[in-house]
Amino acid sequence: MKVFRGCPQWITLAILCGALAASSAFASEKPNIVLFYIDDWAWNGTPVPMDASMDNSRMPALQMPNLERLASQGMRFRNAYGSPQCSPARASLQTGQSAPRSGFTVYLGSREPYYDTKREYQRYPLIPNVSDRELDEDAVTIAEALKPLGYTSAHVGKWHMRGDPGKEGYVLHDGDTNNNPGNTQAGMRRMPEVVTDPKLMFSITDKAIGFMEKQVREGTPFYLQISHYAMHAGRECLHETRKKYVNHPLVQAWYEEHNKNPETVNRKDDPAIWLGMGEDLDGRIGAVLDKIGELGIEGNTYVIVVGDNGYRHEELQLKPGLKQPLHATKWWLWDGGLRVPMIVRGPGIEPGTSLAANVVNYDFLPTFVDWAGGDPEELQDIDGVSLAGYMAGEEPNEDFLKRNLYFHYPHYRNSVPHSAMISGSFKVLHFYDRPEIPMLFDVSADIGEVTNIAKNEPRTHKKMYDEMMHYLEEVGARFPKVNPEYDPDVYRENRDFRKRNMWGPFEGRRALEDDEI
Numbered sequence: 001m002k003v004f005r006g007c008p009q010w011i012t013l014a015i016l017c018g019a020l021a022a023s024s025a026f027a028s029e030k031p032n033i034v035l036f037y038i039d040d041w042a043w044n045g046t047p048v049p050m051d052a053s054m055d056n057s058r059m060p061a062l063q064m065p066n067l068e069r070l071a072s073q074g075m076r077f078r079n080a081y082g083s084p085q086c087s088p089a090r091a092s093l094q095t096g097q098s099a100p101r102s103g104f105t106v107y108l109g110s111r112e113p114y115y116d117t118k119r120e121y122q123r124y125p126l127i128p129n130v131s132d133r134e135l136d137e138d139a140v141t142i143a144e145a146l147k148p149l150g151y152t153s154a155h156v157g158k159w160h161m162r163g164d165p166g167k168e169g170y171v172l173h174d175g176d177t178n179n180n181p182g183n184t185q186a187g188m189r190r191m192p193e194v195v196t197d198p199k200l201m202f203s204i205t206d207k208a209i210g211f212m213e214k215q216v217r218e219g220t221p222f223y224l225q226i227s228h229y230a231m232h233a234g235r236e237c238l239h240e241t242r243k244k245y246v247n248h249p250l251v252q253a254w255y256e257e258h259n260k261n262p263e264t265v266n267r268k269d270d271p272a273i274w275l276g277m278g279e280d281l282d283g284r285i286g287a288v289l290d291k292i293g294e295l296g297i298e299g300n301t302y303v304i305v306v307g308d309n310g311y312r313h314e315e316l317q318l319k320p321g322l323k324q325p326l327h328a329t330k331w332w333l334w335d336g337g338l339r340v341p342m343i344v345r346g347p348g349i350e351p352g353t354s355l356a357a358n359v360v361n362y363d364f365l366p367t368f369v370d371w372a373g374g375d376p377e378e379l380q381d382i383d384g385v386s387l388a389g390y391m392a393g394e395e396p397n398e399d400f401l402k403r404n405l406y407f408h409y410p411h412y413r414n415s416v417p418h419s420a421m422i423s424g425s426f427k428v429l430h431f432y433d434r435p436e437i438p439m440l441f442d443v444s445a446d447i448g449e450v451t452n453i454a455k456n457e458p459r460t461h462k463k464m465y466d467e468m469m470h471y472l473e474e475v476g477a478r479f480p481k482v483n484p485e486y487d488p489d490v491y492r493e494n495r496d497f498r499k500r501n502m503w504g505p506f507e508g509r510r511a512l513e514d515d516e517i
Helices: 009-029 065-073 086-095 142-149 198-218 239-246 249-257 271-294 314-318 361-371 458-474 488-493 497-502
Strands: 032-038 075-077 152-157 222-227 301-307 342-345 353-355 404-409 418-423 426-431 439-442
Touching: 032 198, 032 271, 032 361, 065 271, 065 301, 065 342, 086 361, 142 152, 142 222, 142 361, 152 198, 198 222, 198 271, 239 249, 239 271, 249 271, 249 314, 271 301, 271 314, 301 361, 404 458, 418 458, 426 458, 439 458, 488 497
Parallel strands: 032 222, 032 301, 075 353, 152 222
Antiparallel strands: 075 342, 301 342, 404 418, 418 426, 426 439
């Protein structure tokens, strides 16, 4: 112990204790932030309705009591947007930047050149672009932004952005993880009876809880991102949880309708495993919530549960009459590929409330800085804005309600290169292989993006299209180019041609698919 010159030891102790108490009080004033990032989770993939007026905005049969508890204690978001794929979603969350600004627009096929010259694309209509391989060195991550404000940050689970999380400010992390660690039953056609850590969700949770306990002991405010491998493909759950859903009447009816034996059904098709995975995930969310309560920090901790990208869960149709409310799925910029569930609880957030304004994954960084006592306006080269005031009950103004949200996917997957911008209730899309078809939708009245109103609203379309293209050019977005060697016959032979054609641009009103309403 250091003794101050000229002071009796008891005075020195008093000074030190006072300093420690002041430091602890300062730390306790700073809220903790815990973010659960859920993989491949559709807008309607939870039992919590994202729109109380729409029965198909929630998942039947699935039981997630802890998530429902969280929703009753906090705010749910009707129009929360992610990204069309998990890696750009994670980059946007970390940096506060849209995908076109960051250049991180996809994970697959990333190389140094400007264009992706894979052999597969040599006869396609367009030559698509490559993506940045990892976060830019000068981009400020959540952990780096919070550190000067006194925070210690951890990231456990799926990173999927290449690079070292430790170099991005995270003192505890699992390294450069992708989807593979979460597939603990890879190669297994059916689930074995003994599965102790499906999708690593139990070990991830234990590690997260250990981090929280340490920070509370040390009186340090913290940011904790728990990036689960669930609900990504490669279904896994505890044997007992699956057994519960195998016996659910709706699942039993599915087995009968599809002529499937629950003892032999492939796990990638088995709704009981997908539902079980969701309930096991909820139990791990509950374990963290319970620990927050035990540690006495519930009143000073924000908890966010949100998906990374949109999806299309067939389990919605377990309940007769329910059909998909959103168009398309992951890899596409239709709302089925972008909208995600989002729930937030924390200091100043009124229980049981909802927000209908558009929010997006790159809003998290400035929001967290705001909560931590920093100034989000000081963040450079970001696209997000702080949601802190709106979560605390502030009425959104017109500037916020009508701000532009940007999405850019200049790649092929089962999709095609295209861009989108949302402003208030309107959404413009542009498909680079069919530039002659203008695309505009009123997603407030037409959530399924069924009717293209571009020809009825030419001024609105032109204004939004011009704004979108100006922004993309301004931030240096990559654009695909017309392929002079395009061969329609070769393109049509590709296995994804039907989906690309079906989910591509259209004039007037599109035909609904069998699972849509």
